[in-house]
Amino acid sequence: MINPSVVLTGIRQVKIEDRPVPSIPDPHFVKIAVKKTGCCHSDVLYFEQFQCGSFVVKKPMVLGHESSGIVVEVGDAVKNLKVGDRVACEPGVPSRYSQEYKRGIYNLCPEMIFAATPPIDGTLCRYYCLPEDFCVKLADNVSLEEGAVFEPLSVAVHSCKLADIKFGDRVVVMGAGTIGLLVAMVAKAFGATEILIIDIIDQKLKFAKETLKVVTHTYNSKNDRNLKPEEILEAQLKAFDNKRATVALDCTGIPPCISAAIQLLEGRGRYIQVGMGPSHINNFPIGAVNEKELMIRGSFRYGPDDYATSALLIAEGKVDVKPLITHRYKFEDVVKAYEALESGEAIKVMVDGPEGPDDN
Ligand SMILES: NC(=O)c1ccc[n+]([C@@H]2O[C@H](COP(=O)([O-])OP(=O)(O)OC[C@H]3O[C@@H](n4cnc5c(N)ncnc54)[C@H](O)[C@@H]3O)[C@@H](O)[C@H]2O)c1
Ligand SMILES: [Zn+2]
The missing domain is CATH 3.90.180.10 (Medium-chain alcohol dehydrogenases, catalytic domain)
Structure with missing residues (x-):
């Protein structure tokens, strides 16, 4: 052939x-x-x-x-x-x-x-x-x-740029699949000081923390599609010394994850939707968006300079x-x-x- x-x-x-x-x-x-x-x-x-x-x-x-x-x-x-x-x-x-x-x-x-x-x-x-x-x-x-x-890495680069992640940020990543792990890696490379990753599989969380050494905290939200935002918030406060997250990125597309991630943010926090799930969801916490002046942003693939940033992150050893x-x-x-x-x-x-x- x-x-x-x-x-x-x-x-x-x-x-x-x-x-x-x-x-x-x-x-x-x-x-x-x-x-x-x-x-x-x-x-x-x-x-x-x-x-x-x-x-x-x-x-x-x-x-x-x-x-x-x-x-x-x-x-x-x-x-x-x-x-x-x-x-x-x-x-x-x-x-x-x-x-x-x-x-x-x-x-x-x-x-x-x-x-x-x-x-x-x-x-x-x-x-x-x-x-x-x-x-x-x-x-x-x-x-x-x-x-x-570079392709999935650029998805992560694009979302972290949209979140404007920088030194001192406290970041929550929902989902420790390929995209969530890459998002955590890029967030760290961009200067996030604390990163909590949440998943339902212990092995993935262990991989993120012990093998990749890319997150400071992990939390298993259990196999629960009705996960409780208050429990996620409690885990997050515990991880971040009683402070709320400045940035949350959903890398699952799962409605309860989206809702919980939005609700845990501090005032003026930045939320990025990376995961692709249903096109419409119920119980969207619009009150929190309003009362905390949250920034909510979608992230789709990658755009100008994202591949170039991926190339640098890898060549410079900032992301492995x-x-x-x-x-x-x-x-x-x-x-x-x-x-x-x-x-x-x-x-x-x-x-x-x-x-x-x-x-x-
Ligand atoms: N925005 C974009 O341009 C873009 C590009 C590529 C992928 N995506 C989307 O990003 C998402 C992640 O992709 P991936 O390749 O990492 O998928 P993946 O399946 O490898 O990762 C998803 C992770 O979410 C975890 N998860 C499932 N239910 C959960 C729950 N209730 N709470 C917490 N964690 C839970 C899974 O255990 C898994 O580790 C998908 O929705 C995919 O479609 C978006
Ligand atoms: Zn792909």
């Missing part, structure tokens, strides 16, 4: 197909040989349900959006990349003519072309083309695996994502990667490019 590609053809049905080799569509584009691709929640949702939120797969689609690789061809107008460069791929390209692009919020562009978001094909293939400014060159001390983690990579699979074993995520035992799962694991 010249361009083997991981194609989702139905619920739990994946096959490796030879797709045409893409040609560079514009002189500003480069062609990348994909070497590493991380798998996440959205891949598993497409695999299990043929849809993720409101995005429904209508025809077979190539999966994958968290990739890194090596430049194999450059368009005539490319200035900053050359053949052989190792890059992290930013998988969403906005319209350069949209109002959102002009306003500097290109992640909100309604015409965004985003890898593995139907009907757009993803990056789990041998060759993928991107504009050169959506590729971030990896520093010599950064591996291709780390480059593939390597311990998050718990499982690795060959290209042709991609289904095992989704199954590892489904089992709940994996954090970040990496899939090799079709050439195999030789490049790191």
Whole structure:
């Protein structure tokens, strides 16, 4: 096969197909040989349900959006990349003519072309083309695996920038999944002095505190979808020496987590919605928002400079994502990667490019 590609053809049905080799569509584009691709929640949702939120797969689609690789061809107008460069791929390209692009919020562009978001094909293939400014060159001390983690890391960077996290902040993170852990790492790198992470699985909390050493406190809110805001507040006050949090970020999308996180904040606290759950929720604590002048903000993917910040955080050793990579699979074993995520035992799962694991 010249361009083997991981194609989702139905619920739990994946096959490796030879797709045409893409040609560079514009002189500003480069062609990348994909070497590493991380798998996440959205891949598993497409695999299990043929849809993720409101995005429904209508025809077979190539999966994958968290990739890194090596430049194999450059368009005539490319200035900053050359053949052989190792890059992290930013998988969403906005319209350069949209109002959102002009306003500097290109992640909100309604015409965004985003890898593995139907009907757009993803990056789990041998060759993928991107504009050169959506590729971030990896520093010599950064591996291709780390480059593939730039994607979820940039989600965390974007949310921590929106929260304006800085030295002295007391931060609560709801959820110790990949995104919650990365948010905690970035919050620490941005200067947060105390971080409490909340989850329902002790093993994840232990990993955050003892292995990653990224949080100062943990709390198990138990397997309770009706978790009580007063208990979360009590745990938070205990953790932060009787002071309320200055920032809370929900990385679960679960309504009671959202409600509890908003209610524990101090006056003028900042709340960021990172987790994606139901589009509407009941019992939203609007009174607390009003009476405490809270700042409530959504966070969607990543925008200007977020990938560049991720690149610096890793190259400068401010964030170490390597311990998050718990499982690795060959290209042709991609289904095992989704199954590892489904089992709940994996954090970040990496899939090799079709050439195999030789490049790191
Ligand atoms: N805003 C964005 O652009 C963006 C990008 C990527 C992912 N996301 C969203 O971020 C969220 C997290 O993604 P992830 O990949 O880390 O998922 P994940 O499933 O790995 O993590 C979710 C964590 O929440 C924990 N959890 C479940 N119920 C809980 C409860 N009642 N209280 C406390 N913790 C609980 C789980 O144990 C798990 O550790 C998802 O909703 C995902 O859709 C948002
Ligand atoms: Zn992802």
